Amino acid sequence: MLVSLVSIASLMLSTLLMMVGYGLMNYLVPVRSVAEGWTPFLISMTATGYTVGFTLSCLLTPKLVLRVGHIRVFGALLTLLTVSILASSLIVEWQAWIAFRAVAGFAVAGxxxxxxxxxxxxxxxxxxxxxxxxxxxxxxxxxxxxxxxxPLGDPNTTTLFIICGMVFAISILPTALSTAQSPAPIAQVQLGLGRLYSRSPVAFVGAILAGILSGTWASLGGVYTTGSGFSTAEGATLLAAVLAGGALGQIPIGRISDRTDRRYVMVACGAIGVVAALAMSLMSAATPYLLYGTAFIVGSMLYPIYALNVAHANDRADPSEYVMISSSLMVLYGLGTVAGPLIGGGAMEVFGPRGLTLYLAAGFLIYAGYAAWRIKRGNPTVSPEERADFHAIALPMRGTDPAGSIAVDYEEDAAASLDPPSEHRPAAE
Structure with a gap:
């Protein structure tokens, strides 16, 4: 274990610094957007630029790694991330920010x-x-x-943007100066959306819904806190509560799902998410600690549902299909993150800040309802002995299966996606 940690120490330091910049950026950008007087829908447009870039990167970055290697691509992406946030401080126009956020999304996903x-x-x-x-x-x-x-600076000036850019730039150094051996190129795999659906329709639909929910919150959570009357420190605490819930909630949810039909856990997560999101819609900044606790519950349902989709799909796939399953689910997740902020921004236009929590409640309801409908169809379950292990995902605003590579090949084998399932796996959930 110690040997493994030593070999990735520089990478972990770069990751920590990058995520400090990410956390600052993802709160600073919506706060500045609100200060500029942009409507929630215009802010959601800039957020959609981010998610489009994020999704495209899932398809293109593996190709770049194959050409020039991990370290060079990592350095180039962090440079793009630095440029995107600095450019956002120079040109404060929502049309330009769509492009800047797209570059940021591409860099973060890569x-x-x-x-x-x-x-x-x-x-x-x-x-x-x-x-x-x-x-x-x-x-x-x-x-x-x-x-x-x-809270340490004024979002209406360029200071915090410059600090964010500096953090991103510094995060390149530990990896760039490391003497650790560069990894081997990413292995190419096929993207099999048809095969994924044949294996697990609930995971297919669930991945899209997970992207809609998490992408919307990640993009508009700062708008919600600002519009609800929170100070920047209170808003940061609320967003932190959601992230903490997402991280800590994965362990018990994963263990429960390993011992029972994961679809029941999906229904439970969706139902709890509905209640918690509706409760948030009834609260205000006057009761911050109660709201923090409720936000923690929302986060504990919001992020683990993607990992549930991955685990459930892997339960019904052959081991040789795990990487294809992971890649396909991530593309679907990315598509959800593109659509989610646009619809969520529209909901906030109509209902104000609480429109975001009402939107989340609706998404959780659809997630639980679809899983319940699949259960009602009476499809066979997978025994605990045949299940793949549940893997927690890294946060925020994304999800992959750490058991496999994430590379994608453009040439989907359409015929293969129609192959019958392995004899030891049910055809669908």
Whole structure:
């Protein structure tokens, strides 16, 4: 275990610094957007630029890694991230910010892919769980720490934007100066959306809904806190509560799902999410601690549902399909993050800040309802002995299966996606 940690120490330091900048950026940008007087829908347009870039990066970054290697791509992506936030401080127009946020989304997703591919090569099956738990703690601590930098400056000036850019730039150094061996190129895999749906329709639909929910909150959570009358420190605490809930909630939810039909856990998560989101819509900044606790519950349902989708899909797939399943789910998740902020921004236009929590409640309801409908169809279950292990995901605003690579090949084998399932797996959930 110690050997594994030493080999990734520089990568973890770069990740921590990058996530500090990420946390600062993701709170600073919406706060500045509100200060500029932009409507929630215009802010959601800039957020959609981010998610479009994020999704495109999932498809293109593996190609870049194959050409020039992990370290060069990682450095280039962090440079793009630095440029995007500095440019946002120079040109404060929502039309320009769509492009700047798209560059940021592309860079962030690419960095995630490089980091997790790197980690997968450096760990063994015996140390994988521990190393990825440390990785999740590092990402969570960095993101929360970055949010608490916002109260230290004025979002209406360029100071915080410059600090954010400096943090991103510094995060390149530990990896660039490391003497650790560069990982092998990412292996190419096929994207099989048809095969994924044949294996697990509930995971297919659930991945889209997970992207809609988490993408909307990540993009508009800062708008919600500002519009609800929170100070920047209170807003940072609320956003931190959601992230903390998302990280801590994965362990008990994962363990429960490993022992029962995961679809029942999906229904329960969706139902609890509905109640918690509706409760948030009835609260205000006058009861901050009660709201923090409720936000923690929302987060504990919001982020683990993607990992549930991955685990459930893997339950019904052959081991050779795990990487294809992970890649396909992430693309669907990315598509959800593109659509989510636009609809969520419209809801906030109509209902004000609480429109965001009402929107989340509706998303949770659809997630629970679809899983319940699949159960009602009476499809066969997978025994505990045949299930794949549940893996927690790193936060925030994304999800991948740490058990496999994330590379995607454009040439989908359409015929293969129609192959009958393996004899030891049910055809669908």
């Amino acid at each position: 960095c995630y892919l490089v980091i997790e591919s790197w980690l997968n090569e450096r760990v063994t099956n015996d140390t994988r769980g521990s190393v990825f738990s440390i990785y999740m703690i590092v990402t969570l601590a960095g993101a929360i720490g970055g949010q608490y930098l916002v």
